[in-house]
Amino acid sequence: xxxxxxxxxxxxxxxxxxxxxxxxxxxxxxxxxxxxxxxxxxxxxxxxxxxxxxxxxxxxxxxxxxxxxxxxxxxxxxxxxxxxxxxxxxxxxxxxxxxxxxxxxxxxxxxxxxxxxxxxxxxxxxxxxxxxxxxxxxxxxxxxxxxxxxxxxxxxxxxxxxxxxxxxxxxxxxxxxxxxxxxxxxxxxxxx
Numbered sequence: 001x002x003x004x005x006x007x008x009x010x011x012x013x014x015x016x017x018x019x020x021x022x023x024x025x026x027x028x029x030x031x032x033x034x035x036x037x038x039x040x041x042x043x044x045x046x047x048x049x050x051x052x053x054x055x056x057x058x059x060x061x062x063x064x065x066x067x068x069x070x071x072x073x074x075x076x077x078x079x080x081x082x083x084x085x086x087x088x089x090x091x092x093x094x095x096x097x098x099x100x101x102x103x104x105x106x107x108x109x110x111x112x113x114x115x116x117x118x119x120x121x122x123x124x125x126x127x128x129x130x131x132x133x134x135x136x137x138x139x140x141x142x143x144x145x146x147x148x149x150x151x152x153x154x155x156x157x158x159x160x161x162x163x164x165x166x167x168x169x170x171x172x173x174x175x176x177x178x179x180x181x182x183x184x185x186x187x188x189x190x191x192x
Contacts, residue, residue, distance in 0.1 A: 005044075010088065038084065041060050050091070057085070091178040146158065
């Protein structure tokens with residue numbers, strides 16, 4: 001580990017932090033990804049000095065954005081930059097001294113999506129995400145299969161079904177489609 005440059009020690013630090021349960025596995029991944037992205041852009045001097053890397057990070061991210069405009073947004077690169085700075089900060093505080101790593105009490109932030117907050121606050125929304133449904137009288141989420149049918153440029157139909165369809169479910173769906181035929185407003189001459 002001592003013969004590695006400072007940049008590569010960041011990867012070792014992330015692995016060690018995950019092993020010591022300071023980073024959750026998904027957090028470790030979110031820190032490794034931007035490091036891998038910038039690795040090829042770094043000079044030997046930048047790999048040897050984290051201070052130099054931090055100083056030049058804006059220019060490095062700008063170069064990466066210039067080469068990947070079609071696949072990476074500027075907002076994504078800003079998030080990546082923030083993650084790189086976070087892992088460097090953690091490394092400088094806790095990664096160089098094993099005693100500091102042992103005494104590190106990392107606070108894990110639990111965040112809820114806006115949609116889940118709306119459901120908890122008693123909104124009338126039945127769907128919390130596009131592929132999940134709250135079961136009647138329960139707060140459990142069930143996986144759903146989503147099918148979107150574009151009816152016109154402005155209109156679409158969305159069908160959510162359980163992953164395993166039963167014959168009686170299909171009969172109910174067909175019955176609803178038959179009902180829809182009785183409530184036609186007018187047929188669109190340009191539609192299907």
